[in-house]
Amino acid sequence: MEIERSSVFSQPALKQNARLAAGPNVPDDAPLVPRRRPWMPVAAAACVAVLAFALWKLLENPVVDQDVILEYLFKDVTLRGVGVTLFLTTVSMAAGLAGAVVLAMMHLSDNSVLSGIARLYTWLFRGTPILVQLIFWGYLGIFIPELSLSLPGIGTIFSVPTAQVVTPMVAAMLALSLNEAAYSAEIVRSGILSVPRGQVEAARSVGMTRFRTFRRVVMPQAIRVIIPPMGNEVILMLKTTSLVSVIAGADLMTNLQHVYSQTFQVIPLLIVASIWYLFMVSILTIPQSWLERRFGQSLARSQPRRRKSRSSDSKAGKPALSDKRG
Amino acid sequence: MIANPLVSVRTLTKSYGHKVVLNRISLDIAEGEVVALIGPSGSGKSTLLRCMNHLERQDSGCVLVAGEPVGYSLKNGELHELPDRALSYQRRGIGMVFQGFNLFQHMTALENIIEGPIGVLKLPRAEVEEKARHLLDLVGLADWADHYPSQLSGGQQQRIAIARALAMRPRVMLFDEPTSALDPELVGDVLEVMRTLAGEGMTMIVVTHEIGFAREVCDRVVFMADGEIVEQGEPGQVLSAPVHERTRDFLRRIL
Numbered sequence: 001m002e003i004e005r006s007s008v009f010s011q012p013a014l015k016q017n018a019r020l021a022a023g024p025n026v027p028d029d030a031p032l033v034p035r036r037r038p039w040m041p042v043a044a045a046a047c048v049a050v051l052a053f054a055l056w057k058l059l060e061n062p063v064v065d066q067d068v069i070l071e072y073l074f075k076d077v078t079l080r081g082v083g084v085t086l087f088l089t090t091v092s093m094a095a096g097l098a099g100a101v102v103l104a105m106m107h108l109s110d111n112s113v114l115s116g117i118a119r120l121y122t123w124l125f126r127g128t129p130i131l132v133q134l135i136f137w138g139y140l141g142i143f144i145p146e147l148s149l150s151l152p153g154i155g156t157i158f159s160v161p162t163a164q165v166v167t168p169m170v171a172a173m174l175a176l177s178l179n180e181a182a183y184s185a186e187i188v189r190s191g192i193l194s195v196p197r198g199q200v201e202a203a204r205s206v207g208m209t210r211f212r213t214f215r216r217v218v219m220p221q222a223i224r225v226i227i228p229p230m231g232n233e234v235i236l237m238l239k240t241t242s243l244v245s246v247i248a249g250a251d252l253m254t255n256l257q258h259v260y261s262q263t264f265q266v267i268p269l270l271i272v273a274s275i276w277y278l279f280m281v282s283i284l285t286i287p288q289s290w291l292e293r294r295f296g297q298s299l300a301r302s303q304p305r306r307r308k309s310r311s312s313d314s315k316a317g318k319p320a321l322s323d324k325r326g
Numbered sequence: 327m328i329a330n331p332l333v334s335v336r337t338l339t340k341s342y343g344h345k346v347v348l349n350r351i352s353l354d355i356a357e358g359e360v361v362a363l364i365g366p367s368g369s370g371k372s373t374l375l376r377c378m379n380h381l382e383r384q385d386s387g388c389v390l391v392a393g394e395p396v397g398y399s400l401k402n403g404e405l406h407e408l409p410d411r412a413l414s415y416q417r418r419g420i421g422m423v424f425q426g427f428n429l430f431q432h433m434t435a436l437e438n439i440i441e442g443p444i445g446v447l448k449l450p451r452a453e454v455e456e457k458a459r460h461l462l463d464l465v466g467l468a469d470w471a472d473h474y475p476s477q478l479s480g481g482q483q484q485r486i487a488i489a490r491a492l493a494m495r496p497r498v499m500l501f502d503e504p505t506s507a508l509d510p511e512l513v514g515d516v517l518e519v520m521r522t523l524a525g526e527g528m529t530m531i532v533v534t535h536e537i538g539f540a541r542e543v544c545d546r547v548v549f550m551a552d553g554e555i556v557e558q559g560e561p562g563q564v565l566s567a568p569v570h571e572r573t574r575d576f577l578r579r580i581l
Contacts, residue, residue: 196426196428199430199431201381201422201424201428202422202424202428202429202490203430204381204417205379205381205417205420205421205422206417206418206441206442206446206491206494207414207415207417207418207442207446207494208445208446209410209411210410212414212445212446216441216445217430220432221430221431224432295432
């Protein structure tokens with residue numbers, strides 16, 4: 001069988017291409033000229049022009065009142081909203097993550113009832129819009145007017161109006177963390193699944209209990225896989241908190257909405273909100289990269305924790321017999 | 327017949343679906359004995375080894391180590407599977423070395439070795455570290471304590487894995503094809519460490535394809551095929567003058 005060859009270097013091609021034909025005569029020090037790409041600077045210039053135009057249009061527009069933006073950027077109502085937004089994000093994320101770990105372990109359990117419940121939960125909370133869930137918890141009092149605990153024979157132990165306990169703030173935290181748990185559970189589960197089975201076997205073979213194996217061996221390795229998508233989740237959460245305006249949640253977005261519904265300075269105040277969200281998101285990426293470095297340490301191939309010379313392996317072939325029972 | 331075996335496998339049976347991997351295996355191993363388990367792949371030797379520390383659950387029969395059923399406790403003539411904590415306690419005494427090393431990837435070599443003694447045996451850190459450095463020295467990697475597994479060659483990782491198992495002061499060491507995943511030039515270092523251990527009187531059960539090692543170091547060679555022990559005896563006899571056709575066939579193919 002004949003092996004097909006490319007025709008590039010065949011005789012006809014050489015004849016067409018004078019430089020290739022001169023192959024053997026290429027001087028040793030012939031200077032190399034990189035291929036020119038003249039359209040690159042043109043494309044870059046065009047992009048800059050479009051951006052500059054958009055920015056200019058925005059700034060010269062009378063609706064974008066820079067004085068209003070500066071006035072509200074650090075106003076009390078804004079700062080209080082920022083505080084609530086950060087609080088909601090932190091609490092919902094922490095609670096969501098705790099729920100996620102439990103859900104992921106239930107999902108991975110051998111017990112089909114536990115894993116079924118975890119699946120059902122994820123299906124329900126991922127399958128309905130977060131807006132619907134927020135409103136549901138916000139208006140919980142409509143179909144459960146009272147939260148009460150009564151036992152037969154003892155009578156009512158306590159009873160409180162739902163609206164008193166489930167304030168908009170509590171409703172927001174409930175909705176956000178229950179929803180977050182469903183999403184993060186899948187992330188945690190994929191992290192756990194990324195740790196090879198052999199790691200667990202090795203841990204068990206040195207006498208670790210299941211719990212210790214999970215805590216000392218599985219989780220520290222799973223975290224490496226979990227952090228990047230979790231960083232995404234935190235950023236998403238920060239912005240999703242703006243939805244609590246539908247149940248009067250007093251976060252950044254709600255507060256500014258209240259202001260512009262009276263002053264009609266919609267665009268400047270939305271810009272104020274955007275500036276704050278951008279700022280908070282930018283700050284949040286710092287701990288993420290720190291965590292990634294912290295847990296990725298063992299994979300940094302070139303750097304042992306403390307540098308040692310590589311030549312020391314020469315002893316390898318001669319184990320010291322006498323030291324063993326020392 | 328061994329009078330007082332350290333490890334005693336009794337009519338151990340295990341199948342995956344319809345495939346019988348272990349068919350009523352019985353095997354006694356004396357304290358200090360070094361036994362090589364050889365045989366074609368799928369013969370059940372790795373499964374047998376994994377049953378010895380209950381990483382695999384058998385269908386019937388049992389493994390006794392120092393007279394205790396591994397993974398079970400005897401109550402009213404029945405073997406009840408141990409709860410997690412008791413099982414973990416039992417495994418302290420049974421060291422295992424895996425084909426794929428399975429070093430904890432997020433810990434340095436030293437941390438891998440001291441994790442068990444500190445976290446499981448609750449020994450004081452200073453004492454454990456000193457012992458660990460002796461072990462590192464024993465496996466010839468004294469200067470590699472602070473390297474992560476990803477920074478070590480396969481042979482170095484396997485030697486760390488052996489040190490990790492030894493740090494628990496096990497009564498018996500199980501080796502599941504410890505050199506099969508290694509480049510040929512790295513096999514020697516690992517075998518050298520195992521030879522040292524054998525010389526120190528450690529009880530070892532080694533699933534291996536290294537016939538040379540089995541011949542020189544092991545006290546007994548057990549040849550398995552299709553879930554049964556076909557033939558066993560002194561290495562010289564089994565490897566040089568096998569009685570069974572299957573053993574002869576296997577040895578012809580791998581030598």
